Amino acid sequence: MYDTASLDPRFPLKKIALSLLQFDPSGALDPDFGLTASQWNEGLETLQSLRHDLLAAGGLLAESGFYGLPIEQLEAYESQREQSELGRVFALANGMHDRLDAVVVLGVGGSSLGGRAMMEACCHPYHNELSRGARGSKPRMYFAGDHLDNDVSSALLHRLALGSCEYNQVASRWGLCVVSKSGERLETAVAVRQFLAALEQTMPGRPGDSLAEFVFPVTGPSGKLYDLVQQLGCQPILAVPPRVESRFSVLSPVGLLPAAFLGLDCMQLLVGAMAMNKHFETAAVEDNVVLQFVAANHLLARHRRGDVRVMSVWSHALTSIGQWYEQLLSESAAGCSAGVLPLTMTNPRDLHSRRPNRPGGGPNPVFNNLIVDRFRTDPLAVGSHGGNQNQDGLDDLADKSIPQLGAAAIRGANDAWHAAGHPTTDLILPTIDTHVLGQLFQLLMIATVVEMHWQGQNPFGPSGSAPYITNTHKHLGRT
Numbered sequence: 001m002y003d004t005a006s007l008d009p010r011f012p013l014k015k016i017a018l019s020l021l022q023f024d025p026s027g028a029l030d031p032d033f034g035l036t037a038s039q040w041n042e043g044l045e046t047l048q049s050l051r052h053d054l055l056a057a058g059g060l061l062a063e064s065g066f067y068g069l070p071i072e073q074l075e076a077y078e079s080q081r082e083q084s085e086l087g088r089v090f091a092l093a094n095g096m097h098d099r100l101d102a103v104v105v106l107g108v109g110g111s112s113l114g115g116r117a118m119m120e121a122c123c124h125p126y127h128n129e130l131s132r133g134a135r136g137s138k139p140r141m142y143f144a145g146d147h148l149d150n151d152v153s154s155a156l157l158h159r160l161a162l163g164s165c166e167y168n169q170v171a172s173r174w175g176l177c178v179v180s181k182s183g184e185r186l187e188t189a190v191a192v193r194q195f196l197a198a199l200e201q202t203m204p205g206r207p208g209d210s211l212a213e214f215v216f217p218v219t220g221p222s223g224k225l226y227d228l229v230q231q232l233g234c235q236p237i238l239a240v241p242p243r244v245e246s247r248f249s250v251l252s253p254v255g256l257l258p259a260a261f262l263g264l265d266c267m268q269l270l271v272g273a274m275a276m277n278k279h280f281e282t283a284a285v286e287d288n289v290v291l292q293f294v295a296a297n298h299l300l301a302r303h304r305r306g307d308v309r310v311m312s313v314w315s316h317a318l319t320s321i322g323q324w325y326e327q328l329l330s331e332s333a334a335g336c337s338a339g340v341l342p343l344t345m346t347n348p349r350d351l352h353s354r355r356p357n358r359p360g361g362g363p364n365p366v367f368n369n370l371i372v373d374r375f376r377t378d379p380l381a382v383g384s385h386g387g388n389q390n391q392d393g394l395d396d397l398a399d400k401s402i403p404q405l406g407a408a409a410i411r412g413a414n415d416a417w418h419a420a421g422h423p424t425t426d427l428i429l430p431t432i433d434t435h436v437l438g439q440l441f442q443l444l445m446i447a448t449v450v451e452m453h454w455q456g457q458n459p460f461g462p463s464g465s466a467p468y469i470t471n472t473h474k475h476l477g478r479t
């Protein structure tokens with residue numbers, strides 16, 4: 001590590017605290033495997049002026065659809081209540097809680113990864129296995145419409161037909177939340193046909209209910225899905241804001257409707273995102289989580305060929321956040337000829353399977369650790385077998401807890417990566433809740449825009465999936 005005396009005094013290296021979310025870039029600064037002090041200082045200086053440009057009138061962030069969305073939605077809710085988009089999300093989800101036992105969310109890419117990430121991060125890890133009472137009457141939730149796996153589709157249709165194991169009025173009732181901005185994705189559109197047909201079959205057993213009441217669409221203002229759900233008579237048809245690209249839409253009804261069905265605090269998601277905006281706009285560069293995250297990752301890509309960007313998550317609940325970020329970054333960088341490859345590792349599991357310490361040659365990973373400081377549940381001690389049984393040799397650790405072991409594992413992994421010549425950063429979540437998640441989503445979206453702008457790329461350009469889509473249709477004999 002650098003002696004802090006060698007750093008520009010204007011940019012002292014320190015651990016940054018934002019409300020509660022923190023970023024520590026020190027593992028990216030190293031004369032042997034990381035950035036030099038002058039690269040770091042110059043980068044931060046550049047980022048200061050980039051931030052200014054991005055936020056100025058006509059700037060990329062100021063003009064983007066996603067950046068102002070949290071406050072716009074909260075203000076509209078404040079003044080228009082149930083007439084606002086957020087009000088309609090709440091009314092729909094709250095109105096259905098006692099009429100549904102399961103919701104299937106159909107969508108792909110940016111239309112599904114965010115909702116899935118919220119569920120995994122904030123709900124009980126075995127949410128769908130809990131009784132209705134233990135779920136607080138919130139529905140079970142399944143995600144589909146993002147694959148072409150016959151067995152998985154069949155199994156979900158079968159699971160839905162089985163209903164709940166409980167005996168109550170809503171035990172077998174389920175609904176369809178269909179999320180697609182374009183209404184054009186084959187995987188989702190096929191699933192809509194199949195799940196709609198299955199839902200229709202359940203209707204005769206629901207006197208007084210209509211099919212349209214159990215279909216919850218989130219889509220653009222026109223298109224094939226829009227036409228279909230209008231024809232069905234669905235009310236409301238929630239909007240993907242037209243100026244928000246699918247991969248930046250997590251904090252719109254795209255992610256908020258599934259979150260509201262699950263009873264997650266949507267207001268706190270938006271408030272957390274607003275807090276991140278404010279922090280990004282006002283915090284000095286040496287205290288700025290967004291700018292430092294961009295600086296570390298972009299400068300490593302540039303100066304150290306850091307071509308594999310690993311989101312190294314230390315809580316299983318955050319794996320889907322990593323996958324959401326993979327899509328955000330890779331699609332936003334689709335126009336770059338030499339972009340980085342984003343990957344997610346769930347540790348310590350993947351440390352035992354992917355040989356990520358390989359020194360020299362091959363790809364050059366940068367490990368961004370996503371660390372949870374305080375788990376929601378009480379620390380579990382290693383414990384002892386009792387009596388004189390110490391065959392496993394763990395008695396010396398008996399009083400240590402899983403979080404203490406985890407902290408040692410993170411330090412152990414960082415030491416091993418540094419020894420193998422791989423830089424690291426630590427992004428530390430105080431805990432996992434909706435406010436923190438809102439901060440995190442917004443941080444990563446802003447960071448992506450800043451980084452692409454620094455590279456001279458348009459972050460809102462085409463996603464790069466067009467050739468796959470065109471070729472698939474060609475092989476199906478379609479033009």
Ligand SMILES: O=P(O)(O)OC[C@H]1O[C@H](O)[C@H](O)[C@@H](O)[C@@H]1O
Pocket residue numbers: 108109110111179180181182183184185188246247331463464465
């Ligand atoms: O919301 P949709 O129009 O269904 O698009 C869903 C997804 O489709 C493709 O995968 C695009 O590459 C993604 O950028 C998009 O998020």
